[in-house]
Amino acid sequence: MKYEIFLLDADQTIFDFDKSEKNAIKDVLTNAGLPFNEEIYNTYHIINRDLWHKYEKGEIERKDIFSNRFKMLFEKLNFDVKEDLNIKYFDRLASYAYLIDGAIEFLQELSNNGKIYLATNGKISIQNSRINLSGISKYLTNVFVSDLIGYAKPKKEFFEFIENNIKDFDKQKTVMIGDSLTSDILGGNNFGIDTIWLNFNNENVINIKPTYQVKNYNQILKIIKES
Numbered sequence: 105m106k107y108e109i110f111l112l113d114a115d116q117t118i119f120d121f122d123k124s125e126k127n128a129i130k131d132v133l134t135n136a137g138l139p140f141n142e143e144i145y146n147t148y149h150i151i152n153r154d155l156w157h158k159y160e161k162g163e164i165e166r167k168d169i170f171s172n173r174f175k176m177l178f179e180k181l182n183f184d185v186k187e188d189l190n191i192k193y194f195d196r197l198a199s200y201a202y203l204i205d206g207a208i209e210f211l212q213e214l215s216n217n218g219k220i221y222l223a224t225n226g227k228i229s230i231q232n233s234r235i236n237l238s239g240i241s242k243y244l245t246n247v248f249v250s251d252l253i254g255y256a257k258p259k260k261e262f263f264e265f266i267e268n269n270i271k272d273f274d275k276q277k278t279v280m281i282g283d284s285l286t287s288d289i290l291g292g293n294n295f296g297i298d299t300i301w302l303n304f305n306n307e308n309v310i311n312i313k314p315t316y317q318v319k320n321y322n323q324i325l326k327i328i329k330e331s
Contacts, residue, residue, distance in 0.1 A: 105331060109274070110218055110220045110221065111223040111248075111263075111281065112220055112221065112222055112223060112282070113302075116204075116304070118203060118210075118222075119234060120202040124200035126145050128200060129193070130145070131196045132189050144177075148173070151177055155168070159256065160257070171188075194227060194229075197230055198233035198234065201234040203238055204304075220243055220245060221248060222235070222247040223257070224250070225256045226251060228249040231251075246269070250262060257288060258286065258287050258288075264295075278298070279292075279297060279300055285301060289301050289314045300317075301314035303318065306319070
């Protein structure tokens, strides 16, 4: 087999982050005495996603995401809220560790074919909590989180840190697997490793081209075993 090192994204690749996010937002808003519904959640989700995309492109700093997303949400909804809810949101998010259907079986099979390294953006405390709660740590050789590294995907420095912290790292035997074109795939492409785009939602390919495009875990395993 060609690949021996699997750099695996976490959110929306292994973890059902959207479900965790939705529950955490609901908890935070209702505990603050604020309304919550699908429209409010979708508004937050879009604001948060757009801020992360700006961060990935280097347009804002990471701290700007956390200081602005609730402020922007409340401004858009005309809520008069002075309290910064980010800390409470982080606490709630860390308590949810929903996995995508089939993720455990996928990790088990993938780990039989090489070493899995979780390569994820986000806060290390939250990711570690979710990893422990979900029971997936036994399939992972190590975990690399942007919060600890100081750089996030798709920055080349994120991948260089990983390269320097994996013994006998070989780009030719490494593949980045993830759901985000602008983070996982662009980052892997720029670093010079193969990429597998897990396109669960049948999104259109933009100008970022993965080495492979798949729709489910079985297709990833097929590529790994036949490469």
